[in-house]
Amino acid sequence: MSSAAPAGNDLPVNIVHGTHGQLIAFLVLNMWPSHFGLPVLLGIVFFSKTVHRHPTFVNLCVAFIIVGLSSSLLVYAGRTVGPEPSKMLCLLQASLLYGMPAFTSMAAFMLVLQMFFSTRAAFFGKEYRDADHIIRTWVMLILPLLAFFICVLATATVGAANPSHVSRNRRFFYCSLQSPVL
Numbered sequence: 001m002s003s004a005a006p007a008g009n010d011l012p013v014n015i016v017h018g019t020h021g022q023l024i025a026f027l028v029l030n031m032w033p034s035h036f037g038l039p040v041l042l043g044i045v046f047f048s049k050t051v052h053r054h055p056t057f058v059n060l061c062v063a064f065i066i067v068g069l070s071s072s073l074l075v076y077a078g079r080t081v082g083p084e085p086s087k088m089l090c091l092l093q094a095s096l097l098y099g100m101p102a103f104t105s106m107a108a109f110m111l112v113l114q115m116f117f118s119t120r121a122a123f124f125g126k127e128y129r130d131a132d133h134i135i136r137t138w139v140m141l142i143l144p145l146l147a148f149f150i151c152v153l154a155t156a157t158v159g160a161a162n163p164s165h166v167s168r169n170r171r172f173f174y175c176s177l178q179s180p181v182l
Contacts (some may be wrong), residue, residue: 018083021093027075029182034068053132055110059141061106063100063148070096071174090166090175091159097174098155098182103148110140154180 020126038061045053045061073093085093121128130137158179159166165178 017093023080023173027072027080030068030071031075034065035072038065038068054111054114055137056107056114056140059144060104060107060111063104066096067100067104070100074168074174084168085175086156087163087166089161090168091156091177093175094159094166094177095152096156099148099151102151103105103144106144106147110144114140 029149042061042065045051045058070093072171073089073096074080074085077085077089079089084090118128155177158181159177162177162179164174167178168175170176170178
């Protein structure tokens with residue numbers, strides 16, 4: 001066996017290498033939009049009497065806020081550097097982050113699908129009214145969340161069964177789970 005390959009259940013160490021400056025850049029680029037920019041945008045959408053956006057747009061913004069909050073869990077716990085965070089915190093962050101691709105991509109797809117429906121109605125000269133499509137709107141809002149929760153639950157289940165495979169050390173910027181299933 002080569003010395004570069006992990007032996008047995010040993011986890012590979014530092015798959016992603018990073019410097020302190022890169023860690024700060026990662027956190028700023030995650031935290032600035034999710035903690036400040038997008039909440040301001042949503043505030044304008046909610047409180048403005050003239051700005052109206054479809055709920056799928058709001059859902060996409062909320063998805064990216066959740067991504068930023070999930071990426072920042074180690075900052076809130078003061079565990080971005082130094083010893084490994086607790087397994088529970090690491091598993092929570094890994095589970096949330098592993099659910100993000102399904103959540104954000106489905107939320108973005110639902111926004112594009114909504115734009116298609118409105119554009120198609122305009123193309124055929126019909127008025128598109130959201131009130132006529134309440135069930136479809138709710139389905140378009142719930143499906144991304146459902147995909148997110150399924151992925152979070154799957155990751156949490158696999159991680160709880162293999163707590164030694166949950167680590168911040170592998171990805172440097174955030175906790176991850178070593179699993180060929182995920």
